[in-house]
Amino acid sequence: MTIMINRRLMLGGIAAATLGGSSLALAQSRTGGTINQMHAGQALMGYDPVAYFAGTAVAGREDLTVARNGGTYRFATAQNRDAFQSNPARYEPQFGGFCAWGVANGKLFSIDPVAGWEVRDNKLFVFFNAGVMGLWRAERSTLLARAEQNWPRLNA
Template sequence: MTINPFVIAHRTAKITVLFIMLSVSHFAFAQDPIETGFFNNKAIYGYDTVAYFTSNKAVKGDGAFTTQWRGADWFFSSQAHLDLFKNEPEKYAPQYGGYCAYAMATGDFVGIDEDAFVIDNGKLYLNYSASVQQKWLANKAQYIEQADAQYLMQYPASK
């Protein structure tokens, strides 16, 4: 029995293409450093990150006051908030790119409920839900330490 060299070359090419596709798909599904959801590029789903600090509540941003930062679109409720963010984005941006702080402690990238937030030591932490936030608050210091390490492993240049 003879093996046709064309068949071997064809199979090798198919395997090579499959390997390349699988390798590239890892990057296609890698998490963004800023949580924007699936269908748009809005950081914190379009909520004003500065308002968490100034109003102590979630406030929907306005399309008239936007900027790009770290590859995401950031929305603000006023020009004043936009200006504050542009001057000090690291001060106002949520920790872990806006992903759930509780989930990040285990290295998971989970979206958030914009109303489930805490400002601790001048940093904004968001959580998936109010019930998840209660779990996070019960051991906040440990979860922050774990989440800091996990996020830094994923995005070493982010801190």
């Protein structure tokens, strides 16, 4: 007996399980041109974007902030805030801080700023959770191309 498995259905099932099978993960259908601010207007759920480039997820402070693209970034140190202000494009997350895997699949998901992130090629990518990040890593080049194709439509 031969069993045929449809790869798309299998990945869809894995994704549903990884996302907890919840449609609540989908919080919006378009960005309106602003960054992911699903967490009370805080970009990256209040985590310091510069700290990721040093290899760690660090919560930012309420008194060290920069407003940009419709949201507020927080920073752990004044040095990180100053670095961001001098070159925000270097530190801002890709796809407006929405889950990169979700963007590749035409959806805007929030993120887990501690377990769902990676810096690759000097760019910050964030993900719904570690499981979804694993799906991204398994097919990074294909998913990145799809995300880049979908982003202009989602960022409208």
